[in-house]
Amino acid sequence: MTVLAAVLALLVTTLVGAPAAGADKPSVRLSKSQAGTGGSITVTGAGWRPKTLLMMLICGQSAPSRGVIGGTNSCANADGRAVTTDAKGDFSKELPVAEPPEPCPCVVHVATVTGEKAEADAIFMVAGHSVEPLPEEESGARLSVLTDTRLDGSSGLLTSFGAPPSRTLVFTVGNVGTAAVKDPVFQVGTSHGVFAPQWEEQQWRGTIAPGKRARIELPVEVAAGAHGDYTVSLKYGGKMLAEQPWGVGRPWGVTLFWILLGVVVPAAVFRVGMAAVDRLRPRRSAGRGPRRRSPRLPQLTYRMPRLSASSAPGSRTTPTPNPTSTRPLPWFTPDSGPGNPAAGQLSAPHENSPTTPTRKGNT
Template identity: 75%
Template sequence: MSGRVRIPVLVAVLALLLLPLAGAATAADGPSVELSDSQAGTGGSVTVSGSGWRPHTLLMMLICGQATPSRGVIGGTNSCANGDGRAVTTDAKGGFGKKLPVAEPPVPCPCVVHVATVTGAKADADAVLQVAGHAVEPLPAEPSGGRLSILTDTRLEGAGGLLTWFGAPPSRTLVLTVGNVGSSTVKNPVFQVGTSHGVFAPQWEEQQWRGTLGPGKKARIRLPVELAAGAHGDYTVSLEYGGKVLAEQPWGVGRPWGVTLFWILVCLVVPAAVFRVGMAVVDRVRPRGAGGVRHAGPRFFLRLPRGRAPAQTPSTISTLPWFTPDSDPGTATTKGPT
């Protein structure tokens, strides 16, 4: 009897011991998404719940066409109903639950509910959804050629110079190591390099890497990235190949303070120059005074108080050098009548 009691006890203990391991295995599998209904029509809604995400992370939920959980969204966000998406923030345990209105994507199904992180490390998950009444077409054949994969973390090399400080276009070099995980050789692959500012969509530019990658080979790739003149703020550099985003790298661009300094100097120098020119014009058109001299404006004099002039004595009377004392007109005396 005691042996029969011990068996259920041992089973319960083993279950308690294996429960944390099962939870850890689920967390290691990455984020997951579940839907309240696998099929819904336009105008309805489904409840999207998830687990295994980073705590307090902002997510975006979209209904996308031409997608499966195994291949992802083939056309990127261009295949999704972006106008009817919803944002949600995970709780402290990395879970969430929110209703999502059902809308027809711009491309045919098969469709999924695509959930991806908005900020921070990139993570996403998909759940199959049948949009009732929406067209369904088979997915394009998956290319049987070589497939490239990122082997190491990407980074941006380079620094801004003096010209960038004065508004020149900031430029960096996107450096990464890719490997060919396909079954055929990849020759001169064409990458899509995109730059986005804040929450705006990236602007893509094609860049071709000259080289050949055989199956199982890897190569170091360097792709130039340049922004518009005067750009500043937080940017994100994305790399896409074969319709799939391979890497994203943040890029903080400083403000071109040289341009600000230039405009401050302009605001100081131009008014001073205009003032000098105006004063020269005023001085030229000013009316002339007597003798052809221009009036220099009002003048101020210091007038001293008048005092009595000292009396002159005969000894102090000066005589001109060409007169003798006898013949000096100033000392001549008038004789009376005789």
């Protein structure tokens, strides 16, 4: 009984789980299957990843069975709308109707912008837009990507200073057709954000026989100074084969260069200006021209009487004899000095003495 119960439980789980797995596939529904330019339709989706950014576009030359043959270049990119899914992976948003650059058959193409690739298409007819049959599929040679693509390489020092970032797109393709493919020409496109990719044709040299595979490497490069989130797309024969996200780092060397330039240039201009001012400023020559002196106050000389030791107050000194008392006067002879007893007698002046008065008259 235990074994039978386990078998029944496994059978029920398998039967119930099959529809649930199909419900996880992204789907898109439209409120109208046809509308003219200037109108709008409501796009409703279910089964997408929760909290995922999606892009909605009206594309020409497309069919749900073959996808967008010409890539986003066949879509009305200017009139696209972005929408974010809710916690259950559902969304609903209005989309304006615009004529795509390619004729119908047309579809409303919904695809993820970032993360794991997922997309879904719904048939739509733009009223008044031209209609042309889709190009026939090639039945002989068909290439398909067998493994996940990757980008090899890294950024160097020159990339930090504005050199174009480059990588190598590596993937493996297999020939699922009945004819050999010789020297296939691939289209490699790079797109920034939600913008359309810029395509470039690159030829791989070699031959891939039916049922065989080949490892292919193609160079990829973006413009100098580019940074941000990019997407590398690969097409062959008008069919999208793979997409690979690429995060390009910011060139910090360029930012540092502009910061240094903003500091060095003003400093150099300032030094040149100061040198010019110093050269044009007049200078004084040494030893030429009168020198200006600051005015000085007249010097006043104060003559103070000399104070002798005897005149100082409180000083006690022995009086010295007057030297003139012992010195004879000029008109005295040595024998008539004050110490001579005959000092009282004055000698008669000499007749030739200048002190003797001269009398004029009769004798």
